[in-house]
Structures are given as structure tokens and as C-alpha cells.
Amino acid sequence: MAEIVIKNLRKEFGAFTAVKSSSFTVEDGEFFMLLGPSGCGKTTTLRMIAGLELPTSGEIWIDGEEVAQKPASQRDIAFVFQMFALYPHLSVRKNISYPLVSQGMPKAQVAAKVAEVARILGIEHLLDKGVSGLSGGDRQRVALGRAIVRKPAAFMMDEPLGALDAEFREHMAEELRALHDRMKATTVYVTHDQLEAMQMGDKIVVMNHGVIEQFGRPQEIYDKPATMFVAEFIGSPPMNFMRFEGHVRPGNDHVRLGSVDLRVPVQHEDAGGQLVFGVRPEHVTLDDHASYRGRVIASEYLGTTQIITLDTPNGSLKARVPSGRVVNPGETTGLLFTPEKVTLFDEAHGRALKSALHDEGGARG
Amino acid sequence: MAEVVLSHLMKSFGPVAATQDVSMTVPDGAFVVLLGPSGAGKTTLLRLISGLDKPDAGSISIGGQDVARLTPAERNVAMVFQQYSLYPHLTVRQNLEFPLKSPVLRTPQAEIGSKVAKVAEVLRISHKLDNKATNLSGGEMQRVSIGRALVRNPSIYLMDEPLSSLDAKLRADLRIELKRIQSDLGATILYVTHDQIEAMTLATHVGVLDHGRLVQFGTPREIYESPLTLSVAQRLGQPRINALPADLFPGAPSGATTIALRPEHIRLGEGQEARVTRVERLGDQTRLHLRYQGHVLVTVADPHSRLETGDAIAIRPENPLYFDPQGARIARKG
Numbered sequence: 001m002a003e004i005v006i007k008n009l010r011k012e013f014g015a016f017t018a019v020k021s022s023s024f025t026v027e028d029g030e031f032f033m034l035l036g037p038s039g040c041g042k043t044t045t046l047r048m049i050a051g052l053e054l055p056t057s058g059e060i061w062i063d064g065e066e067v068a069q070k071p072a073s074q075r076d077i078a079f080v081f082q083m084f085a086l087y088p089h090l091s092v093r094k095n096i097s098y099p100l101v102s103q104g105m106p107k108a109q110v111a112a113k114v115a116e117v118a119r120i121l122g123i124e125h126l127l128d129k130g131v132s133g134l135s136g137g138d139r140q141r142v143a144l145g146r147a148i149v150r151k152p153a154a155f156m157m158d159e160p161l162g163a164l165d166a167e168f169r170e171h172m173a174e175e176l177r178a179l180h181d182r183m184k185a186t187t188v189y190v191t192h193d194q195l196e197a198m199q200m201g202d203k204i205v206v207m208n209h210g211v212i213e214q215f216g217r218p219q220e221i222y223d224k225p226a227t228m229f230v231a232e233f234i235g236s237p238p239m240n241f242m243r244f245e246g247h248v249r250p251g252n253d254h255v256r257l258g259s260v261d262l263r264v265p266v267q268h269e270d271a272g273g274q275l276v277f278g279v280r281p282e283h284v285t286l287d288d289h290a291s292y293r294g295r296v297i298a299s300e301y302l303g304t305t306q307i308i309t310l311d312t313p314n315g316s317l318k319a320r321v322p323s324g325r326v327v328n329p330g331e332t333t334g335l336l337f338t339p340e341k342v343t344l345f346d347e348a349h350g351r352a353l354k355s356a357l358h359d360e361g362g363a364r365g
Numbered sequence: 366m367a368e369v370v371l372s373h374l375m376k377s378f379g380p381v382a383a384t385q386d387v388s389m390t391v392p393d394g395a396f397v398v399l400l401g402p403s404g405a406g407k408t409t410l411l412r413l414i415s416g417l418d419k420p421d422a423g424s425i426s427i428g429g430q431d432v433a434r435l436t437p438a439e440r441n442v443a444m445v446f447q448q449y450s451l452y453p454h455l456t457v458r459q460n461l462e463f464p465l466k467s468p469v470l471r472t473p474q475a476e477i478g479s480k481v482a483k484v485a486e487v488l489r490i491s492h493k494l495d496n497k498a499t500n501l502s503g504g505e506m507q508r509v510s511i512g513r514a515l516v517r518n519p520s521i522y523l524m525d526e527p528l529s530s531l532d533a534k535l536r537a538d539l540r541i542e543l544k545r546i547q548s549d550l551g552a553t554i555l556y557v558t559h560d561q562i563e564a565m566t567l568a569t570h571v572g573v574l575d576h577g578r579l580v581q582f583g584t585p586r587e588i589y590e591s592p593l594t595l596s597v598a599q600r601l602g603q604p605r606i607n608a609l610p611a612d613l614f615p616g617a618p619s620g621a622t623t624i625a626l627r628p629e630h631i632r633l634g635e636g637q638e639a640r641v642t643r644v645e646r647l648g649d650q651t652r653l654h655l656r657y658q659g660h661v662l663v664t665v666a667d668p669h670s671r672l673e674t675g676d677a678i679a680i681r682p683e684n685p686l687y688f689d690p691q692g693a694r695i696a697r698k699g
Contacts, residue, residue: 167402170604174654177643198647219668222648235648237537282649298541300566301585303602304629307566309541320649323586329548 002063002076002153002186003028004049009058009068011044018044020210021058026154026203029184031177033201035191037233041210042190043158049188050156051075063153078147080157086131086142092118093127096145103150117145120179137168144179154186161196173200194234198222206230224358225343228350231278237307239278241345242314247272248344248353255344258313260292263339265356276345277314278352281307283338284319286327290334299327310335366553367428367520368393369414374423376409383409384420385577391521391555392570396547398556400564400600401574407557410574411523414555415442427520438469443514447526449506451498457509458494461485464517484515487546504535508542515546524556528563540566561601565589573597595623595692604628604652606686607662614682621687621695628652631664636681641672655680 004026011019019041026032034042047053049060051072060068067075078099086095096117100110118124121141126134131142140160147155160176161169177200180187191197197204198218206213206221206229214226225231231239244257252267257277264277286308294310294317306323309316312335319335321327344353352358369391376384383406391397399407412418414425416437425432432440443464451460461481465472472480485491488508493501498509507527514522528536528543544567547554558564564571565585572582581593585601592598598606607626611617614624614637639657651670655662657680664680672678687695 181643195647199645199652217646219646219648222646236533238534280649298544300540300544301589302562302565303589303627 003061004154004186004188005059005061006045006049007059007061009045009048009060010056011041011048011053012056018210019048019055022205022207022212024205024212024215026186026188029186030202031180031187031189031200033189033191033197033204034207035194035197035201035204035233036207036213037192039209040207042192042205042207045207046156046158046188046190049154050077050079052079076153078150078152078155080143080147080155080160086139086146088132089130091128091130092123092134092142092145095131095142096127096149099146099150113149114145117149120148120182121145137172140172144176148179148183148185152185154188157187157189159191160189162191169196176200195236198234206233208233223341224352225278226352228276228278228345228347228352231343231345231352235280237281237318237320239280239343240284240317242277242279242312242317243347244275244277244314245273246275248275253339257292262292262337262342264342264344265340267344268354268356268358271344271346271353274347275353276347277337278343278345279337280341281318281320283341284317284321285336285338286319286321286325286333287336288334290336292335292337293332294335295332296327296329298329366393366551369428369521369553369555370426371410371414372424374410374413374425375421376413376418377421382577384413387423387577387579389572389579389582391553393553394551396544396554396556396567396569397572398558398564398568398570399572399574400558400561402559404576405574406577407559407574408525409577411444411525411555411557414440414521415444415523416440441517441520443517443519443522445511445514445522445524445527447529449510449530451506451509451513453497453499456495456497457485457490457501460498460509461494461512461516464513480516484512487515487549488512488542503531504539507531507539511543511546515550515552520553522552522554524554526558526560527556529558529560536563543567561603565601573600591694592686593694595625595688595694598625598686598688602627604663604665607631607664608688609660609662611687613658613660614685616682618687618695620689622690623688623692624682625686625688626662626682627684628664630683630685631662632681632683633664633666634679636679638677639680641674641676641678644670644672644674653678 007023009019009022034045036042044053048055051070055068059066062075093114096114097110100113118127123141126138161172173196201218204218204221205215208229214221214230222234246255248267249270250268253263254261255264294312296308296310298309300307301323304323305320308319308321308327346353371387371389374384374387401407413420427440458481462477465477485494490505490508493505528539568585571585571588573580575596581588581597589601609624611621611624617624639655641653642656643654645652649668651666651668653664653666689695
């Protein structure tokens with residue numbers, strides 16, 4: 001198994017730059033997510049690590065060896081695609097054996113390895129069936145089997161669950177993660193689904209327009225988004241942005257929105273102009289006595305909680321509150337924001353302003 | 366708008382019973398969402414009401430009138446499909462005007478103009494009226510196709526997964542808009558989806574369909590809090606409700622074989638000992654996967670819970686639901 005180090009990786013397709021100077025490290029045994037909207041460069045990054053695409057510049061280190069300009073065949077990596085690429089005319093056993101047979105491995109050894117993989121994936125009873133008659137989930141298991149049977153240094157997965165329906169996807173995500181926990185193989189996984197990334201990943205890289213916006217543990221990215229893009233891309237509903245004109249200086253712990261002072265974490269930077277007060281829906285509380293007011297537009301029941309959409313002097317806002325509370329569209333209510341969870345952004349650069357939130361342990365506040 | 370009453374509807378396609386004895390009332394002004402997996406018979410019901418298919422048995426009345434002998438056009442229903450089907454060579458305005466220009470309706474031009482303007486305003490596409498339909502984003506196209514249904518004054522709107530081809534953010538925005546439009550216009554809507562979030566958030570009433578049968582009909586809150594069957598309980602809620610053998614915890618009523626616990630209905634720190642097998646930090650909550658007496662459970666904890674894989678934690682059911690071997694709910698006494 002292997003550590004993967006990416007340094008200043010860049011990929012241009014003609015005049016278009018797909019990946020701009022990316023650097024990050026995938027530690028040995030990690031389940032690592034490349035997350036972003038379509039066209040952000042995540043798949044290109046994955047393909048460069050696998051050797052399916054050669055970078056324009058930059059370094060890729062796998063297990064201490066620099067492989068950026070080496071072909072895929074010289075890297076010990078297995079690739080699992082979104083569309084399970086199986087040989088339709090072959091049995092499950094032959095599909096899984098294929099990578100070993102083509103390496104020239106002795107028959108007895110192949111049989112033993114295939115049996116082991118089938119046991120890990122729970123598909124022993126399917127070994128002699130043709131793959132064309134299998135369900136979507138079983139086909140995906142066979143595709144995984146073919147990837148893991150070689151025991152490569154690392155796995156590359158390109159939206160392997162993208163083609164499955166929601167309910168089954170959740171189940172396969174759990175299965176895949178449980179498989180990883182047993183095998184501890186370094187895995188780099190591409191997805192555009194933030195929930196999938198949060199659920200499965202040890203670490204996440206969030207990409208946009210070929211640039212890495214943030215890199216870290218799921219909770220860290222959620223609690224301390226580095227940019228407005230990340231704050232909006234992660235979380236459902238996303239972080240609320242309330243825009244205002246103002247100025248903050250190091251040491252400030254208030255901002256003024258209209259005529260109301262709102263507490264924020266102690267600021268460390270000097271910034272002015274168009275600023276953004278960022279607060280997650282679960283950190284908004286409805287309180288009749290609060291002086292910041294909003295008008296209820298809609299309430300959406302979600303079981304234990306409900307999402308309330310409000311109109312405020314600083315734009316539309318969503319709050320997540322317990323579903324027991326009766327909230328009627330049209331009514332006006334006061335709003336409280338959990339001060340230690342607020343992030344201020346500089347709108348012009350879309351960047352979070354450093355504050356006590358970013359101090360050691362700040363997010364736990 | 367009008368009340369729609371289905372009574373004892375049956376429809377089979379060869380050996381497959383797509384609709385089995387469905388009786389249901391869509392009240393005037395209600396937003397009814399039919400929820401079920403693919404193949405549950407959702408779309409078949411819409412097609413029966415619209416007149417695109419004929420039932421084998423049973424009756425449908427719209428606004429008090431039996432529509433068995435009426436053609437789809439005469440039933441005065443408006444359909445919105447999953448795939449927006451706009452006329453690509455026409456402008457947004459022309460697309461919206463189209464249903465009103467039908468020779469049967471003979472709507473005066475001035476009235477067409479004012480209706481289109483009003484609907485465009487409701488859908489917030491007034492500034493795009495003179496764009497070509499192809500020169501719109503996906504969300505705008507879907508709004509135009511909803512708008513084409515809205516310019517008419519039908520008895521009921523029938524919507525077949527209209528938001529499913531849109532991305533998550535747009536879907537969330539259009540959900541709110543659709544709900545607002547419905548309450549502003551007092552429209553009666555029958556809406557089909559397999560997305561539980563849409564069902565919970567949009568509906569005044571949810572009908573849960575399973576294998577062609579209407580298993581439960583009620584408000585989203587009733588369906589979530591008092592499911593009549595195990596399959597209904599499993600259809601709503603994210604993460605899914607935990608279904609376990611009833612004797613795993615003390616206190617099961619007689620006849621119960623399954624105890625079902627919503628993830629938020631497991632109290633942590635009291636009761637029997639379970640082991641944490643996986644911790645998922647989702648930001649607003651932490652999901653804990655637990656192993657308890659050989660069974661897997663999922664529960665939710667505080668976002669900054671310090672629990673780690675391998676930790677022991679005591680668990681106790683709160684407000685459990687019990688079901689018999691056939692999956693029917695057993696009400697708890699006392």
C-alpha cells in the first residue's frame with residue numbers, strides 16, 4: 001500500500017487549463033475524496049494519478065517513486081470506473097480472474113485469489129454466472145473484485161456509484177467503505193456528491209475551475225470553509241450568505257447589519273467593503289425577542305427537523321429548526337445566530353476572513 | 366380547480382397488476398404527492414386520471430363528474446413531465462401562449478397576453494419571455510414547461526417527477542417555488558416522485574404506493590410518525606429507520622417480531638451496551654454505525670461527538686415502532 005504525494009500538478013488541453021498547480025498528500029491507507037462540480041478538474045486529476053493522462057507539469061509520487069511521466073502499466077494502480085466495464089460474455093469468475101491470468105499467474109494461485117476476493121465481496125454464489133444477468137449492485141461488486149484481486153498499491157475510483165439509484169447507492173457506499181476498512185488500501189475517489197464525500201472520506205479535496213479550494217477532514221471543511229464556494233458546496237441546505245457593507249478590524253467581535261449588531265468570532269484580519277455574514281441553517285434560531293427580523297416564506301417538513309426559508313434585509317435565509325415548532329408563512333420573527341459558528345467572507349475574493357474560529361479548537365467553541 | 370376521487374381503480378398490463386384497488390380523494394386545493402419506488406404504479410395512476418390509459422375497473426370523478434367517457438382533452442387536466450418538452454424554435458412567450466391558442470379554446474389575444482405575463486411573473490421568467498426556448502438554463506426550461514401547464518385553468522395539475530432531471534440546488538429552489546405557486550393559486554396538484562424529501566416538503570397529503578397498492582394516505586407528519594406498515598416506515602427518513610428483531614430490547618408487545626427505531630430515536634448513554642463500528646461526520650450531525658448483539662444500527666449524535674470507532678456506548682430505544690410478521694404496525698398499549 002502507498003502514500004501518494006502530488007506537487008504542483010498542472011494539466012492543459014490546448015488553451016484550456018483543466019488543473020492548475022495542485023498539491024496535496026494522500027496518506028497510506030486513506031480513503032481520499034476529490035469533490036467538485038462537473039468540469040472542476042477532479043477526474044483529470046484522478047486520471048493523471050492513474051497514468052491515463054500525462055500532466056503538463058508537476059510531480060506525482062507513489063510510494064516514494066516519481067511516476068508523473070510513466071505510463072499506467074508501470075504504476076501499481078487499479079481503476080474502477082463509473083460504468084462497470086465488465087466483459088459481458090464471460091462469467092463472474094473469468095471477469096475477476098482476468099487481470100491475474102493476463103499477468104501469467106499460475107492457475108491454482110488465481111483460483112485461490114479469486115475465491116478470497118469473492119468471499120470478501122459476498123459473491124461466491126455468483127462465480128459461475130454470466131455477468132449480463134446480474135443486478136446493478138452485483139455488477140458493481142464484480143467490477144470491484146476485478147480491481148482488488150491484483151492487490152495494487154492504490155485504487156482510483158471515478159464516481160463508481162454514480163449510475164445507481166439513491167437508495168441502493170447509500171447501501172453500496174457503506175459496503176465500499178466497510179471493504180476499505182478491512183483492506184486499508186489507499187483509495188482516491190472522485191465524486192460530485194458532497195454527502196457521499198462527507199460520509200465516506202477520511203479527507204476531502206474540494207476543487208472548482210481546476211483549482212483546489214480547500215483540503216482537509218470533512219468536519220473541518222464543514223466548520224471552517226476557506227472560501228464561499230466551499231461553504232455553499234458543502235452542506236444541505238448550504239451555508240447562508242447575508243451580504244452587507246462594512247469594515248472589520250483585528251479584535252472586532254461585532255458586525256453591523258442594517259441597524260442590528262451581531263456577534264461574530266474575534267476577527268484577526270482587516271477587511272472592508274462588501275462583506276458576507278456566513279451562517280449554517282442549524283446555527284439560526286427563531287426567537288421572537290431578537291432584534292434581527294425576517295419574514296417566513298416557506299417551511300419544509302423533514303421529520304425531526306424542518307427547514308424554514310425567510311426573507312431578511314440581507315437576502316434569503318434558511319434555518320433548520322425542530323419540526324415540533326409551528327411556523328407559518330407570512331409571519332415575521334426574530335433571528336439569532338450562534339456567534340461562535342459564524343464565518344465572515346470578503347465578497348470580492350470569496351475568501352473567509354481569519355478569526356477565532358480558525359484558532360486551534362475554535363470550531364468546537 | 367376541483368376535487369378528484371378515485372374509487373377501486375384497477376389496471377393490469379398483462380400479468381402485472383400496476384394498480385390494485387386504489388381508492389383515494391385529492392381534495393380541492395390540495396398538494397398530493399404519490400411516493401413509491403420505480404414500478405410501484407405511480408405513473409400509471411397519473412395516466413389513468415389524465416385519460417391516457419383506461420382502467421380495467423373502478424371509477425374516476427373530477428369535480429363531481431365521472432370522466433370514464435371523456436377524452437384526455439375533455440378532462441381538462443394539465444400534465445407536466447420529467448423531461449421538459451418545449452418547442453425549441455419558439456420563444457418562451459410563444460411556448461407559454463401555445464396551449465391557449467388551441468382552436469378549441471378561442472382565447473382572445475389580449476387575455477392570452479395578460480395570462481402569459483402573470484404566469485411569467487409567478488415563475489420569475491418575465492425577463493426571458495423573448496428568449497428562444499433553447500437559450501435557457503435547465504431550471505428555466507423546466508419553469509417554462511410548468512408555466513405552460515399554469516396558463517391553462519385545468520381541474521388539476523398532474524406532475525410526473527418534474528424536478529428529477531435538475532441538479533440538487535435547482536431542485537431545492539424549484540421545490541419552494543412550486544409550493545409557493547400552489548398556495549398562491551390555490552391549485553390542486555397530484556405529483557408523483559420517488560424522492561422522499563420532495564414528498565415530505567411539498568405535500569399537504571402523501572400517498573405511499575407499493576406494488577400498485579395505496580398503503581397509506583395522510584399528512585407527511587402522520588406518515589413519518591405513525592407509519593401503518595414497516596415498508597412505509599422504511600420509505601421515509603434519512604438515514605433509514607433501523608429494523609431489528611423485536612426481542613433484542615426489553616418491552617416488546619406480544620405478537621411483535623420487528624422493532625423499528627428511527628436513528629434519532631436511540632438514546633445514547635443509557636441502557637444496553639453497543640459498540641461503535643464507524644463514525645461519519647457530516648457537518649451538521651455525526652452518524653454512528655453501531656453493532657449491538659450481532660446487529661447493525663445507525664444513529665445520529667452531536668456534530669462534535671468525541672466518539673470513535675471501537676468505543677462502547679449504552680443505547681436505549683425511545684418511541685420504538687413495533688410490527689408483526691406481515692409488517693403491519695402493532696400499536697402499543699399504555
